[in-house]
Amino acid sequence: MEDDRRDYRRIADRIADDIAAGRLKPGERLPPQRVFARRRGIAGSTAGRVYGELVRRGLVVGEVGRGTFVRAAPLPSGRALTEATATAPVNLELTYPSAPGQSELLAPALAPLLRPDVLTESLRTAPATGTAAAREAAAALLATPGWHPAPSRLTFAGNARQAIAAALASLVRPGGRVGTESLTYPLVKEIATRLGITLVPLPMDAEGLRPEAVTAAHRSAPLSAVYVQPTLHNPTSVTMSGPRRRQLAAVVRDLDLPVVEDRVWSFLHEGPPDPFGAYAPERTYVVDGLSKRVAPGLTAGFLVAPEGRVEQVAAALRSGAWTASRFALEAAVRWIADGTVDHLVRAKRADSAGRQRLVAEHLDGYPVHADPHGYYAWWELPFPWRADTFAGAAAERGIAITPGSAFTVAAAGTVPAVGARAPDVNAAGARAQDCVRLGLASTAPRDLAQALRALAGIACTRP
Known part of the structure; x- marks a missing residue:
């Protein structure tokens, strides 16, 4: 049992050592904060500070609750993701639309x-x-x-x-x-x-x-x-x-x-x-x-x-x-x-349609499933990419996305199986490991376009 008062940075150092040694691999999901806190015998608030420190160091990315993942590689010179640089994170996990004005x-x-x-x-x-x-x-x-x-x-x-x-x-x-x-x-x-x-x-x-x-x-x-x-x-x-x-x-x-x-x-x-x-x-x-x-x-x-x-x-x-x-x-x-509500609804329908056009343009040729007026897209990744690994690679480019496993409902006492790929991704509960969801609402259209181009570039490579 570790004392709750122990410096959270020391705990973060241990996780960083595990990442450096390969015991925690790129794209690997960390446990939810409450689980991490229970395993370490620390307070939930301390676990939150540990995860925050790992994010600051550029070692992990994601949202606790949906998934916190080891980055594909540390940022150069230990630069933090929160710094205002060209690699500042684009969050394609959140879906909070906002209309102009x-x-x-x-x-x-x-x-x-x-x-x-x-x-x-x-x-x-x-x-x-x-x-x-x-x-x-x-x-x-x-x-x-x-x-x-x-x-x-x-x-x-x-x-x-x-x-x-x-x-x-x-x-x-x-x-x-x-x-x-x-x-x-x-x-x-x-x-x-x-x-x-x-x-x-x-x-x-x-x-x-x-x-x-x-x-x-x-x-x-x-x-x-x-x-x-x-x-x-x-x-x-x-x-x-x-x-x-x-x-x-x-x-x-x-x-x-x-x-x-x-x-x-x-x-x-x-x-x-x-x-x-x-x-x-x-x-x-x-x-x-x-x-x-x-x-x-x-x-x-x-x-x-x-x-x-x-x-x-x-x-x-x-x-x-x-x-x-x-x-x-x-x-x-x-x-x-x-x-006002009717006005905002019309504005957000137009906004979401514009963002979907960006998805269609930059991810053309990939099996992406979306509604023309939706604020998210479900992307079946090209082989041999898996969702967790792809999320880690995206994090290296400063882009946060949600692996499909975050949406999977597992039968009690089981782990979702990996099924064969099929053309209809909408029946793909067992294939969520091969898919990611892109939230389109919470970043500026220009940044969204750049992120989509970057993701398409990643998908063209191999893990």
């Missing part, structure tokens, strides 16, 4: 909230069901031609992730099993771990989740719920067709399974399809939010519950301390009402 658009609606009389009310706590104005505004924002959620079905979380957690907590007891696509949003895996829930990987195809896979998994051992991303699935960008949604609705209805639908990225889709909740409203919990539409710093998560289940969801939000702040709700109501 966004702050100027958002400011006018906030000004009235700063009046003392209005601010006093806005700083009061809000119930999980929000305010009447927030319910009306959110219901109008989320409506599609074939789906108009009743305002009475709305509850509010601090963000969409918390809304997902509340939905699962209200539905699944610790130890329960939740089916999800074999590739899924990484933070859902963290949510499941914290709630004591087991995720069950369900095979996908070119249209997303296969309905018969839900039946097979439930018959093997009962599922408590299904989590699904039917529109602009992260990371593959797949969107389910209407017939596939109807098939899945019939299956979950026959099995009497509730569904948590993650619809956070659907606003980017050109003419967003009706949510899965329109096909099975009596059992679907529709999750959406403002972080991608507006900004991650002041946001709200929306959770549309089936009739008769609002109070159970509200109780889960309260017990998890996941309810939205009244100030955020008041701001959201104003942004929705004055057209």
Whole structure:
């Protein structure tokens, strides 16, 4: 056991020695900070400082939680990645879109909230069901031609992730099993771990989740719920067709399974399809939010519950301390009402389309799967590259990308197998080791173009 007070630099030195000696190889993933802290007998904060020091020295790159990887080679003269040089990192892991002039658009609606009389009310706590104005505004924002959620079905979380957690907590007891696509949003895996829930990987195809896979998994051992991303699935960008949604609705209805639908990225889709909740409203919990539409710093998560289940969801939000702040709700109501959100949605659709054109231009000839209006791309790497090794090589060029393994849901007690390569990467849960996801939203277009050219150059070489 190492004393928590021991200089974190000494621990970082040991990791650096392991890297120099080849005991930790380029592209190799370091354990999550909490696991590292437990193994070393140190505090989590100390582990964070160790990882930060390794990043500063240019020895590792990545985001803890998604993956921290050994760089392919140390930077020249030990130069840190955080220095303002030509090799400063380009982050293609994050997906936080921002439209030009966004702050100027958002400011006018906030000004009235700063009046003392209005601010006093806005700083009061809000119930999980929000305010009447927030319910009306959110219901109008989320409506599609074939789906108009009743305002009475709305509850509010601090963000969409918390809304997902509340939905699962209200539905699944610790130890329960939740089916999800074999590739899924990484933070859902963290949510499941914290709630004591087991995720069950369900095979996908070119249209997303296969309905018969839900039946097979439930018959093997009962599922408590299904989590699904039917529109602009992260990371593959797949969107389910209407017939596939109807098939899945019939299956979950026959099995009497509730569904948590993650619809956070659907606003980017050109003419967003009706949510899965329109096909099975009596059992679907529709999750959406403002972080991608507006900004991650002041946001709200929306959770549309089936009739008769609002109070159970509200109780889960309260017990998890996941309810939205009244100030955020008041701001959201104003942004929705004055057209700011609609303006930002149009701007971000145009922005994402431009970024996808850069992907098509610079990665032409490679099997890259993306939606023309999506903010990410799923790239099946050329042989013999593997995702972890490619991430390490990209890090050497100052580019942070996410290996496909970050999205893989492994069956309980197993390690995902490496399957044969096939033309349909959307069914590639077992081949995630050969794929990387490129987040396109969080870097300037010029830097994105340069990074894509660099990645294409790496792909032309051998590991």
